[in-house]
Amino acid sequence: MATLRQQLNELIDKLSPNMEKAFLEAIADIKSEIVLKEVVERLERRDIAGAIEALHIDPAAFRPLSEAIRQAFNSGGVLTTGRMPRLTDPMGGRVVFRWDASNQAAETIIRTMSSTMVTNVMEGTVEAVRETIVSGYSQGQGPNTIALDLVGRKSAITGKREGGVIGLNGPQAELIERTRINLLSGDPALMRKYLGLKTRDKRLDGAVRRAITAGKPLDKATLDKVLMRLRDRNLKLRGEMIARTETVSSVMSAKHEAFLQALAKSNRDASLVTRKWRSAGDRRVRHTHVILNGQEVRGMDLAFQSSSGAMLRYPGDTTLGAGPGEIIACRCDVEYNFDFAEAFARSRGR
Template sequence: MASLLAQFAELLAKLEPRVREAFEAAIADLRNGVQIRLLVERLERQDLDGAIEALNLDPAAYASFRMVLNETFTAAGMLQSSNIPQPPGQRVVFRFDVADPAAQRVIRQVTADRVTNIIETDRQAARSAILSGFQQGRHPNRIALDLAGRVGKGQNQRTGGIIGLSGPQEGYVASMRARLLSGDPAEMAKVLEMTRRDKRFDRAISKAIRDGKKLSQDDVAKITGRYSDRLLSLRAETIARTETGMAVMAARQESFRQGLGKTGYPEQAVIRKWRHGGGGLEPRLLHIQMNGKTVQGLTEPFILPDGTRMMHPLDPAGGARHCARCTCDLELNVDYSWGLT
């Protein structure tokens, strides 16, 4: 049988695509739900709050996303409960109770609170895009379509919008648009260095630079729209990996808490070990330094070299700098000799 860490890796590999698909479906729903006419009217009045309201950034759009995270939490909790070490000389049946009040509090943090954070990010990104559009003197129609995306020929949903991007990503799109619209050859050339651009547009950009001409607003909309789609794909991948990992780690911690309660042993008997997961091409040095570090007790936090306190890898308390796309893992065990002299 595969090791427990391997089983959790398999679980993550199975669930991450579902979380990503649910996130992308939520963004498509939000973009298609924008009231374009009402949005334009409010932009014409420079009613910023009213424009944000017209975007209909409703948390309910993430219902399927939350449901998949709930399933992830439950599956991870059940897997962990079936692998809690047995006390010596006993036979304890460990079952994960997702309806336990403490588990419900954790799952709210994993689902509802995370969706609230995502919606707030959407609002902030939209607000920044609108203000940028006002400063550039862009027509309300174009600002509205930049936000919601455009429906191309033969398509039934909007693509290329700002909704769904993180704050920094919205800034990258705004920067690309400003450079392309500037007509300044030096500024336009900087677009050719943006790593997630669609290189199929490079020839048109290079020609405009050589000819000393501006690109049309429609061409700029196509180029930035495609760039936005690529950034959204990156964010969906990041969200899927991060949120799935958070749900799994939180469920494992909660499952162990429930199981320990059936053994009669105190939480101090638990030993938790941080396992560095490799980190892909850019592993976090601080997480490499944490590899193999142990803490005694179920509620004792890990203290990272920068002073950050985390209950486990992918603990939201670590923020994006420690959680985004983190692949670290956790080993939990029970020292059943605890308290013996």
């Protein structure tokens, strides 16, 4: 039979695509509600704040993501509870324990995770929008061009907007604007950097190589295609990273909460639990988590301390201030062990 860790990994693999779909649907919904004329009018006045406001990037648009977090959290709690060790009270009596996703602590966790995630996505998106507007002005682009770079251009086939920066983060937007500058430079060394991008559309490599050979800037029509594909692929990449990271955080926080609920139900002290960090055990594990592997702490509140200084109670835990460098695409686990036998022996000896 598969271990709890294996089953949780399978659950994360199963739920991550749902989270990614929710993210992409939220971005598509934002784009569909934008009135391009309103954005252009504000850009004509060089009203950056007004242009951003006209995009209507608000928390309500990301409700599907919040629902996906709730689903992942609840599924992680149910699975962990089903694989919980046999529980006994302090006198050795059997305890029946069921996962409760509606209790106050669980609801607080879900609200906090949803709020934090939506805030981070919105802030990253606004940063990308601002980067694109400022860069557009500096390059002498007109309001219509900047607006289309923000929201995307409508596909003649689907009628949906493609290639906008909405949904990307600041560094992704900066990468795309730098690529635009490089491909317009006519400098072969700068233009060649595009061919090293993992998110490029390789079907356009031929046109870029021909421009490099000729030592000429890439023509506008091809450049528009290159940047549109680059934005779309970076949007998918961001969706994948958000989905994996948030699903891991949701499932692992539910696992932690399930053990807290079990302790409360069995009237046991948290000091009877030991927790051991387990890395994925391969070369893809970040260095700080390689060092954490095998480290053990007692109780439920004491955190593992990364060599970076970050504190985490479990993989994906951001409640103690751990940043993206410690949680993105993490595949680690924490092993929980009850020491009820020792406690029962002590109670009998009194």
